[in-house]
Amino acid sequence: MGRNRATLADVARKAGLSKTAASMVLNGREGTRLSAEAHQRVFAAAEELGYRPNLAARSLRTRKTATIAFVSDIVATTRFAGDLIRGALDAARERDHVLLITETQGDATFEQYAIEAVLDRQVDGVIYAAMATRRLTVPAAILGGPVVLLNATSPDGLPSVVPDDEGAGRSVATALLELGHRDAIALIGRNRLKEDDPEVSLAARARLHGIRQTLDEAEVGLLAECFCTEWLPEHGYAAMRGLLSKPRRPSAIICMNDRLAFGAYQALGEAGLTVPEDISVISFDDDPIAAWLRPSLATTALPHEQMGRRAVELLLDGGAVEPSLVAMPLRRRRSLAPPPG
Amino acid sequence: MGRNRATLADVARKAGLSKTAASMVLNGREGTRLSAEAHQRVFAAAEELGYRPNLAARSLRTRKTATIAFVSDIVATTRFAGDLIRGALDAARERDHVLLITETQGDATFEQYAIEAVLDRQVDGVIYAAMATRRLTVPAAILGGPVVLLNATSPDGLPSVVPDDEGAGRSVATALLELGHRDAIALIGRNRLKEDDPEVSLAARARLHGIRQTLDEAEVGLLAECFCTEWLPEHGYAAMRGLLSKPRRPSAIICMNDRLAFGAYQALGEAGLTVPEDISVISFDDDPIAAWLRPSLATTALPHEQMGRRAVELLLDGGAVEPSLVAMPLRRRRSLAPPPG
DNA sequence: AGTGGTCGCTAAACTGATTTAGCAGAGCAT
DNA sequence: ATGCTCTGCTAAATCAGTTTAGCGACCACT
Structure with missing residues (x-):
């Protein structure tokens, strides 16, 4: 996948500048004293080479991956899971993040595995979702970084999103x-x-x-x-x-x-x-x-879609610690009428 | 997320060996001439330090991420998507892989974005899924690596999985x-x-x-x-x-x-x-x-769950090029009886 | 003339793994 | 004593970025 992609060094060479300069320009760093002309040359070179940074290399240095883990007990069996995921996906995309999805199936071994798998990949945070609104205890392993509970609350007082x-x-x-x-x-x-x-x-x-x-x-x-x-x-x-x-x-x-x-x-x-x-x-x-x-x-x-979205927002933008309640809108349909007689 | 994890260098130091030795032992490389005792010391050190490799570093070198992209047009709106994903998730777990999920919503811009996002993350392959069984054309960008079509076929003759x-x-x-x-x-x-x-x-x-x-x-x-x-x-x-x-x-x-x-x-x-x-x-x-x-x-x-599973198997283990048909089992239920009269 | 500051830029270190090339010592044959 | 192979291991390069530290040129000021 993605062999022979242009690297930052290629861009720098083409622009006649150092990797440092290219890196700074492409990251839009403030306060560098690179000339407007240098900026242009870097942008032009990057454009021309179709440069895309190698995120593995970047995250090795920065310890950020722009990736969020979405860990849930059961993805499949409820028709609602999809909406939860979709909302999260949308919000993640808006923030240039991507979702790594795993499922524990309520099994402790699988959960252990899932957690390790995502932590090994240096995710920036974890959304821990339950398919039925409930209280649960999150595995200690993920407490090292940001966590948001979705459709669940926990005794640890972690930020959470639940329906009202x-x-x-x-x-x-x-x-x-x-x-x-x-x-x-x-x-x-x-x-x-x-x-x-x-x-x-x-x-x-x-x-x-x-x-x-x-x-x-x-x-x-x-x-x-x-x-x-x-x-x-x-x-x-x-x-x-x-x-x-x-x-x-x-x-x-x-x-x-x-x-x-x-x-x-x-x-x-x-x-x-x-x-x-x-x-x-x-x-x-x-x-x-x-x-x-x-x-x-x-x-x-x-409001599953909204909840999924809210969870990502809470995770990335931070916010309230008390459970975030999402309103459940009333759908007025034909099954309602005044009492007979 | 995951600060102060032990590195390979830590393990090597503790075992009194070089990083090279530690790396080889932990990866179970054949044909190294490291002593049984060296093996034991490395394993013990890794165990004791709770060592887990940094996958960003590893994949920078190996260009493998043990990650599969699951790109679909619409995850949410069908009740079946969950099963497709679950099957894929299961098969991926069995092979020590993990799923990066994105959605295009049938929108070309989103699709472009989704593809770039996963390629930047150096995924090992792409599962391109459609929510209604249909024929489609996959974006050229992902053709650089392994691709399997799920619930879809394409004119390019890519491997695909569809229900029978x-x-x-x-x-x-x-x-x-x-x-x-x-x-x-x-x-x-x-x-x-x-x-x-x-x-x-x-x-x-x-x-x-x-x-x-x-x-x-x-x-x-x-x-x-x-x-x-x-x-x-x-x-x-x-x-x-x-x-x-x-x-x-x-x-x-x-x-x-x-x-x-x-x-x-x-x-x-x-x-x-x-x-x-x-x-x-x-x-x-x-x-x-x-x-x-x-x-x-x-x-x-x-058979969505099976299809999801099959797609991952095809992607990682390789296999038939002609569309892989998955049987649709008949569920005999009470709505059947001989004709009246 | 000497000093100090700013400007525009770069060399090199660093992240944490894998991999290549090769070294020191032992054993053996010549 | 010399050369050869085998064993058990390691130094250093490499992947592709980010970041730190700092260099040379130029200008202004005393």
């Missing part, structure tokens, strides 16, 4: 209250594990808290709360069937994520009920399926 | 024939643009060809073929409604991808028809929603 799930909970509840829903709001997706163990999830607790807080302020109680062992369509389906078997039918359903809502839609369809005329549905995440459902599903979007 | 869409077409048609479907099979998702322009898609034509070939051999014709401007749920929905408005109802539907099938399910549900008792459905991709649908959707899986 609590705000999303408030948005969701507010949206229903504004439509006039009061005592017949049901919740699908309670989950003790996710709510109580921050190493599993921070989102569940925050979403629930936001919802509760808003409803409490309006002096509204939940009609029912369904527990689900996982947040998958089948669990949403089962929960919805359970709700429909009860005497009082809810006027609105809040699902803890879109996949649950997808399952709820299926149960509603089978029961011959119509969204939103019979029941409104709203949820969290803005998974692509939310827009594909009929009727389209109102939800609050996980 | 034609085989998938045959699997799909065969599955229906085996169940006894004959003259009432309809197809959703014909698309002239995708079928005729290889720079847009190679999959559409190949899938169609596989289906046709198998049906022809069984002397079965398609009951109907619906054209769709895009392969999104709404188009599948519209197509399915169209089919249902005709006098003869199909016994089975082949959708060109799972999103179309999702839309078809919605139309079937609204029409009060049951899958698979009234109509069987089968499609392509194995999008996560396929398993989530009720009933679960039979489909042929895009």
Whole structure:
């Protein structure tokens, strides 16, 4: 790859100057007393030779690589990972940096390996990302340089970027209250594990808290709360069937994520009920399926792209130490209507 | 990041040997005449100092970086990208390599930038990936070193890895024939643009060809073929409604991808028809929603993870020049049944 | 005339590895 | 005693940049 590229020495020779002069000119160093003419000659030579610096050589001296490590537990399995990466990629490009991506798959050996691999390559900093918003402990090895946690927080007080799930909970509840829903709001997706163990999830607790807080302020109680062992369509389906078997039918359903809502839609369809005329549905995440459902599903979007971007900014530009909360915008779609009757 | 790491010189000093000796021992060079004792002393010293080589220095000399560039048009917008990357990541790790990921967003300027950024970093090779299987022309700049096309082919005859869409077409048609479907099979998702322009898609034509070939051999014709401007749920929905408005109802539907099938399910549900008792459905991709649908959707899986892996193997280990076809396994699920009546 | 300062530039050191060329000593044959 | 080979090891060059220290020419001032 890239044999016979012109070197700085070539440029210097062609410009009739020393390597030192060429280096200084090309790096735009202030305060050198090189003549305007020398500048021109160097630029012309570099241009003509198609000179591009060898970054390995440069970083050997400067210990900078313009490379950021993006270490995550699981890249692939969530549809969101791509957005996280894309945001980071964009922000990195704007700052002339590039991303070295590795995955630990939640395995300690792989993690060890991944960390060593990136540290050996002298990355300028590490973004340590989790695919589910949660608390985690970062390996000591990377603490030697800048680190930003993405979609995670840590007890070490490292800078971090997380979505504002609590705000999303408030948005969701507010949206229903504004439509006039009061005592017949049901919740699908309670989950003790996710709510109580921050190493599993921070989102569940925050979403629930936001919802509760808003409803409490309006002096509204939940009609029912369904527990689900996982947040998958089948669990949403089962929960919805359970709700429909009860005497009082809810006027609105809040699902803890879109996949649950997808399952709820299926149960509603089978029961011959119509969204939103019979029941409104709203949820969290803005998974692509939310827009594909009929009727389209109102939800609050996980701002993954923005989060990825923010993480890079925090890493390179520095910034706040307290967790950086990124707003989750409400997507108003057709699954919302005033309560029937 | 990684200040005060031990250098090779430190190891050599501690072992009471020269840098040369230390280097040779640590690289396991054959044919050096260094004593067993010298080997031990070097290993011990390296271990004790926690020595890790500075890869910038090494690659300055060797022009190898153990780094592969993964350049793609669009990482984020498809749920599949993650699998492609994951497969590549795994294979790279097994070979002690690491992935530098960049995205061109289909923009020529970004592409130029991305290519320069990775070449400047002296990557050992480039994987050039497309998110939709298609033909493309790779930028001349990367032709200086090893290149593998992933999910794409090029006129240059570069090594490439693509899914076996034609085989998938045959699997799909065969599955229906085996169940006894004959003259009432309809197809959703014909698309002239995708079928005729290889720079847009190679999959559409190949899938169609596989289906046709198998049906022809069984002397079965398609009951109907619906054209769709895009392969999104709404188009599948519209197509399915169209089919249902005709006098003869199909016994089975082949959708060109799972999103179309999702839309078809919605139309079937609204029409009060049951899958698979009234109509069987089968499609392509194995999008996560396929398993989530009720009933679960039979489909042929895009083997993205394997493809990513294969691309890295081809790049590092060399191999066949003709396009490497990766099989698309059939996922038999509940949406299949013999024709009614 | 001597001194000091500024200007415009360069030689050489330095980064941390790999690699080439070759040296000192031992053993052996002549 | 001399020449030869083999063993076990090392000095120094090299990769392509950045950075430090400083050199010679010219000018102004005393």
